[in-house]
Amino acid sequence: MSNIRVLVGTRKGAFVLTSDGKRENWQVDGPHFAGWEVYHVKGSPADPNRLYASQSSSWSGQVIQRSSDGGKTWETVDNKFVYDGVPGTHQWYDGTPHPWEFKRVWHLEPSLTDPDTVYAGIEDAALFRSTDGAKSWQELSGLRGHGSGPRWQPGAGGMCLHTIILDPSDPARIFIAISAAGAFRTDDGGTTWQPINRGLHSLYIPEPTAEVGHCVHRIAMHRSRPEVLFMQKHWDVMRSDNAGDLWTEVSGNLPTDFGFVIDVHAHEPETVYVVPIKSDGEHYPPEGKLRVYRSRTGGNEWEPLTKGLPQRDCYVNVLRDAMAVDSLDSCGVYFGTTGGQVYLSPDAGDNWAPIVRDLPAVLSVEVQTLQ
Amino acid sequence: MITVVLPAHLRTLARISGEVKLDVKGPVTQRSILDALEAAYPPLRGTIRDHVTQQRRPFVRFFACQEDLSHESPDAPLPAAVASGTEPFLIVGAIAGGSLNLAA
Numbered sequence A: 001m002s003n004i005r006v007l008v009g010t011r012k013g014a015f016v017l018t019s020d021g022k023r024e025n026w027q028v029d030g031p032h033f034a035g036w037e038v039y040h041v042k043g044s045p046a047d048p049n050r051l052y053a054s055q056s057s058s059w060s061g062q063v064i065q066r067s068s069d070g071g072k073t074w075e076t077v078d079n080k081f082v083y084d085g086v087p088g089t090h091q092w093y094d095g096t097p098h099p100w101e102f103k104r105v106w107h108l109e110p111s112l113t114d115p116d117t118v119y120a121g122i123e124d125a126a127l128f129r130s131t132d133g134a135k136s137w138q139e140l141s142g143l144r145g146h147g148s149g150p151r152w153q154p155g156a157g158g159m160c161l162h163t164i165i166l167d168p169s170d171p172a173r174i175f176i177a178i179s180a181a182g183a184f185r186t187d188d189g190g191t192t193w194q195p196i197n198r199g200l201h202s203l204y205i206p207e208p209t210a211e212v213g214h215c216v217h218r219i220a221m222h223r224s225r226p227e228v229l230f231m232q233k234h235w236d237v238m239r240s241d242n243a244g245d246l247w248t249e250v251s252g253n254l255p256t257d258f259g260f261v262i263d264v265h266a267h268e269p270e271t272v273y274v275v276p277i278k279s280d281g282e283h284y285p286p287e288g289k290l291r292v293y294r295s296r297t298g299g300n301e302w303e304p305l306t307k308g309l310p311q312r313d314c315y316v317n318v319l320r321d322a323m324a325v326d327s328l329d330s331c332g333v334y335f336g337t338t339g340g341q342v343y344l345s346p347d348a349g350d351n352w353a354p355i356v357r358d359l360p361a362v363l364s365v366e367v368q369t370l371q
Numbered sequence B: 001m002i003t004v005v006l007p008a009h010l011r012t013l014a015r016i017s018g019e020v021k022l023d024v025k026g027p028v029t030q031r032s033i034l035d036a037l038e039a040a041y042p043p044l045r046g047t048i049r050d051h052v053t054q055q056r057r058p059f060v061r062f063f064a065c066q067e068d069l070s071h072e073s074p075d076a077p078l079p080a081a082v083a084s085g086t087e088p089f090l091i092v093g094a095i096a097g098g099s100l101n102l103a104a
Helices: B008-014 B030-040
Strands: A003-012 A015-018 A029-030 A037-043 A051-055 A062-066 A075-077 A087-091 A097-099 A106-108 A118-123 A126-130 A160-166 A176-181 A184-188 A216-221 A229-233 A237-240 A260-263 A270-276 A292-296 A301-304 A322-326 A334-335 A342-347 A353-356 A362-370 B001-007 B021-022 B062-063 B089-093
Touching: A003 A051, A003 A334, A015 A037, A015 A353, A062 A106, A062 B089, A126 A160, A160 A216, A176 B001, A184 A216, A229 A260, A237 A301, A260 A322, A334 A362, A353 B001, B001 B030
Parallel strands: A037 A106, A037 A362, A216 A260, A322 A362, B001 B089
Antiparallel strands: A003 A015, A003 A037, A003 A362, A015 A029, A037 A051, A051 A062, A062 A075, A087 A097, A106 A118, A118 A126, A118 A160, A160 A176, A176 A184, A216 A229, A229 A237, A260 A270, A270 A292, A292 A301, A322 A334, A334 A342, A342 A353, B001 B021, B062 B089
């Protein structure tokens, strides 16, 4: 029988939750790196016991941790993220030029095939890669060198590169997303990049259909259809059927199309999940009801999923890296909240229950299905 | 030997229990102490001072002999009591600080 390992990053450490394939009884291990913010923990698809964790604090900066035994033990690896060449400037909140400054690693994306290769999305936005198990990092500077960099600007959480998607059918193709610059794609392994924001419409920027400047919150893909992408933008849920060349809105009947997370069912590429959040000023669910919305039609038609989720007086948020799915026959869907709960639906969203409910605020959730 | 006291979270990170004893070559300054400290405990690199600029991180302070030395030159000689090992060099996390991020 398969086992499940859930990797949870929180404001005050990391937790590893494990269960057998029934997903009924869970062991909670942690906190690892107690007291530190852990923005992301993720395992290598090529070696599930190889984990990478981003540990940071405003006092002591960035630390990268690596495990080779599934999170039982950890070792610090290289935390030196130095921009390639002269970093230059991006736009500050008030529109003035602001120097690029490293702040933290938001997202770690291990290679699909090599446990020693891992990508890091950082704030201020840039993409780094390590090919030696995070013992050293090099910037893929063609992204910031695209030419639009001086027009990128920070979102409310900072100017972060938070989404990295590796195309399983084409090792040279990578998608990334930045708040607030938008989505970008490389087709040559990271040497050159193009913005893929056509079709996005953002009323909060001077030119709503600009090439860059959109606050993309998260992008998701089903590995069987890498040309189909789903996006939760600041406002608007979007879909692309051509690898980001053009986006169309699929918010449909959602009660609000603001939100952070978006993910796709493990076995049904047209089944998509979002958690609508009331607004960018009020980061909690509408009406105090925590509802996951599921579309079985690739967007536009959405149904609320509420069984087992609080339907009154709930004012948590679900942050952009805090939803994931397992790949068991009955797809499990997981998400974490800023209230410290990690919820699981073992039946693709029909029924929910908390795995654990009193962690520090959850920043990220990743799931490993272990054979 | 120089004595260095670290905040608890950095002791945990570097797997240190208690005070650190360092053999510092040459003049005893903030820079020479931190060079020796980072050489002995590589996980501390980048956590006390910036990798590139070598400047003290904003929410880290240095104290010794009941003085705040945070704003002294990193190359200024430290008090003789630190150099002789009778007083520790204290690396302290400021009480103020923390993240204002709203949307991780």
